[in-house]
Amino acid sequence: MSTTPKSPEGSKPRIAVAMSGGVDSSVCAALLADRGYDVVGLTMQLYDHGAATSTSKTCCAGQDIHDAKKVANKVGIPHYVLDYEKLFEKDVIIPFAESYQRGETPIPCILCNQTVKFRDLIAAAKDFGAEALATGHYIRREEVNGEVSLHRAVDQSKDQSYFLFATTSEQLSFLRFPLGEVSKSETRSLAQKFDLDIAEKADSQDICFVPTGSYTNIVEKFHTGEKKKGRFIHVDGHDMGEHEGIEHYTVGQRRGLGLGGEAEPLYVVEIRPTDKVVVVGPRANLAKHEINVRDVNWLGRGGCIPDGETRIEARVRNTHEPVPALISQGARANQAKVFFEESLFGVSPGQACVFYSGEQVLGGGWIMPGGANTSLPHNKRNEKVFASKA
């Protein structure tokens, strides 16, 4: 058990803040310190920055860590860097690479939240005597009579609920998201108010450990099996030549296939790791009416997916808006079936399907390969249920 001395008597509780060096988490730390909390800044060192950018002369820490230190100093809080390089490689980078090899399109940010951030960082925060861990995520947490629920951010354009679906109730009870109620522009003005140098710093865009944007290098580095070169096969069955390996493609991808001369543009429709086939076809073939999701985290009432069919809204990409859907328990434990009212395009295995009821986040799961397009019985049934929604 931790015996790190708690905050001095009479002062507000100790809160750890996950500081990435970006604007959001910096403002988060400054806000809490300003409100009088005993704030401890924690930055996770996730990978060797010099190695990731292939510049051996670069320090192991990127600019972001130095920015976080500078902010902590400005705000006047202690700040520590925690070395999670090994854990991050095991729990995020390798699964990321393996996911591509399975023909999926992974979202490492969610894996990171699930593992190093909300498992290990929460444990560290507790060890350091903190009573909560705050992050700069744009998401809201509500607590009513001890029941904690997750809600979309007030600033819908910055809402990060898609990336936080896997947060468990237990984790949520320890987490705080002070930016859920503010807009990004308010965050920037707060950064200015607190006189933080990073007020104008650009938002991060890429996957942090792939700063060069070329994820295939990472996939190749951790390549475990044989080469994945294979064939492009058209949905109508004809062979369209060799492709570079399934890890180079994503379901829904149109650009960069090098397949011309067809009447309609071709999309990647399916990736089959077993025979290394990339199935391509016209857009209509991307339509999905029903998908299966695995490793479901249910944050709605009852702690598990309710029996029967439940009306929800589902979101299959961060850039999509949630759409009306029905959820029911899947074939195996922690799996679910999701039926969409209307066929969806761009559903990729390995991405997340996140469940909502209005503003509330009900959880989500990982999209499994397969699924089905419009099938009449479902459609009819769904129409009936959806029709009753109004």
Added chain:
Amino acid sequence: MATDNQRIYLDYNATAPIFPDVVQAVSQALGNLGNASSIHTEGRSVRGAIEDARDSVSKLIGVPASTIVFSSGGTEANTTVIRGLINSGAVHEIFCSAIEHPSVRDHVNPEHHIPVDNRGQIDLEQLHNILRGQEAPFLMCVMLANNETGVLQPIRDVSTLVHERGGLVLCDCVQGPGKSDLDFISLGADFLTFSAHKIGGPQGIGCIVMNSNSELEPILIGGGQEKERRSGTENAPGIVGFGAAARLTAETSNVGKVSELRDQLEAALLEAKSDAIIFGREGERIANTTNVAILGTSSERQLIKLDLAGFAVSAGSACSSGKIAPSHVLLAMGVSEEIAGSAIRISIGRETSWSELEKFVEIWATL
């Protein structure tokens, strides 16, 4: 932070608290107009202050003032010797002990790192074997005392061995003054390096003792200061501060009292946690350093929790990010990565009291 007024500083090997008199001497020097190279009155006055400081430093170390070359600190001093000898052609190859500070070790091909035994002392037999076939002129670098464990190295034996083979010896003495009563010059090393802030002087100033006539190609070229060995306008306030700290260290250092406190601390640590491991106790050490591991708790966690509780200690070698790598010193001593990764260094000094150490042990025991 709420704990600011109750901080307990136990990291003297990183840097020692500056003497208040040094602060005064430095700030006075900062106000003195003049460049020591100028021939006018102002210049001569600054020159005088620098040479007085050189005398004080030379007295602490026990060498003629004329052998002292000021540098910006220990790292520059080591680099000046190593690169200087290589660049002048005076030596063709460099060897070092496996536990040197990175400012030495990173100049040396890993094949030329001489192992240490499990007490943390350089293995003289291995050194002998490695040097046996050595034909070309070479430099052997070995530190007086290791910064992480405090273990003293057999410099006299190394010097004898190396000189028999026609080599030169660089001895990084940064952790020596004030922590041991050794007579530095009798160690037989050809070059010795020192740093002011380890003895209560300012950061950013150190020196080389040139105990050899071998030619050093300077690494800084310019106005030819420090007898052409280190160009650049002298850091006069730093040098004055170094001189004051040297004088105060010579006058006040109480190696016996510090080593008594250290022994008391170690007894208390082992009493609190009988499975704690203290490294380097079997060998001879400087007076102030304790390196101790608690199995199952990472150095990182220990450091952070101790800092939050008001104690400053350190561990391993921190990257500029603050990430801690397991100590290369402990690994070289044959300590497993896991145990090395759960060790911290406590280094005490002139202002440390037993009541501070008692408080430390109380918190440490709960980690």
